[in-house]
Amino acid sequence: MILELLKADITEIQVDAIVNAANTSLLGGGGVDGAIHRKGGNAILEECIQIRNKQGGCKVGEAVITTAGNLPSKYVIHTVGPVWNGDKEEKKNLLAACYQKSLELAVQNKIKTIAFPGISTGIYRFPKDKAAEIAIKSVNNFDRISEIDKVIFVCFDDENYQIYERLLKRVDLE
Numbered sequence: 001m002i003l004e005l006l007k008a009d010i011t012e013i014q015v016d017a018i019v020n021a022a023n024t025s026l027l028g029g030g031g032v033d034g035a036i037h038r039k040g041g042n043a044i045l046e047e048c049i050q051i052r053n054k055q056g057g058c059k060v061g062e063a064v065i066t067t068a069g070n071l072p073s074k075y076v077i078h079t080v081g082p083v084w085n086g087d088k089e090e091k092k093n094l095l096a097a098c099y100q101k102s103l104e105l106a107v108q109n110k111i112k113t114i115a116f117p118g119i120s121t122g123i124y125r126f127p128k129d130k131a132a133e134i135a136i137k138s139v140n141n142f143d144r145i146s147e148i149d150k151v152i153f154v155c156f157d158d159e160n161y162q163i164y165e166r167l168l169k170r171v172d173l174e
């Protein structure tokens with residue numbers, strides 16, 4: 001598995017699946033969620049509504065999959081990150097679960113290349129350094145990671161990019 005770091009808009013990345021930092025409603029919102037629904041078009045929202053009708057949205061720490069509409073990727077994996085408040089240990093575990101559940105869905109759908117944004121590090125205010133550490137560890141610890149060819153961490157802001165750059169050089173996170 002190759003780990004890559006990019007400073008980019010995730011809606012422009014050509015991979016099998018991009019991951020969306022969604023909310024429990026699955027109906028879209030701001031941040032990366034807004035960008036994905038805007039550029040991906042109505043097909044994504046329609047599939048999200050179908051999932052909502054079937055299972056009532058998506059819980060924090062869980063993930064669901066749709067096709068990617070007009071985006072260059074094939075799929076969008078929507079996961080719901082935790083809001084950074086209350087029990088911080090619980091929130092860290094929930095963020096790790098977002099990466100784990102997204103990767104499980106990827107493997108189930110034979111996805112070989114996947115791009116993650118910094119889940120919860122925007123509107124949900126999770127500290128970026130802690131979130132990046134959890135993201136890297138969760139990917140490295142995923143038990144079926146050998147079935148994935150490439151994981152890309154896509155950073156939108158300089159701060160996140162620099163944090164990932166520093167952490168990815170550290171061997172003790174592997």
Ligand code: AR6
Pocket residue numbers: 008009010011021022023028029030031032033034035081117118119120121122123124125126154155156157160
């Ligand atoms: N490409 C890549 N990363 C992006 C992009 C983009 N186009 N746009 C933003 N980011 P956020 P959250 C980064 O707020 O904190 C929504 O309203 C951004 O810099 O999108 O999980 C949902 O509906 C940040 O590092 O997601 C939820 O209600 C990261 O993506 C709520 O926000 C995540 O920021 C979720 O909040």
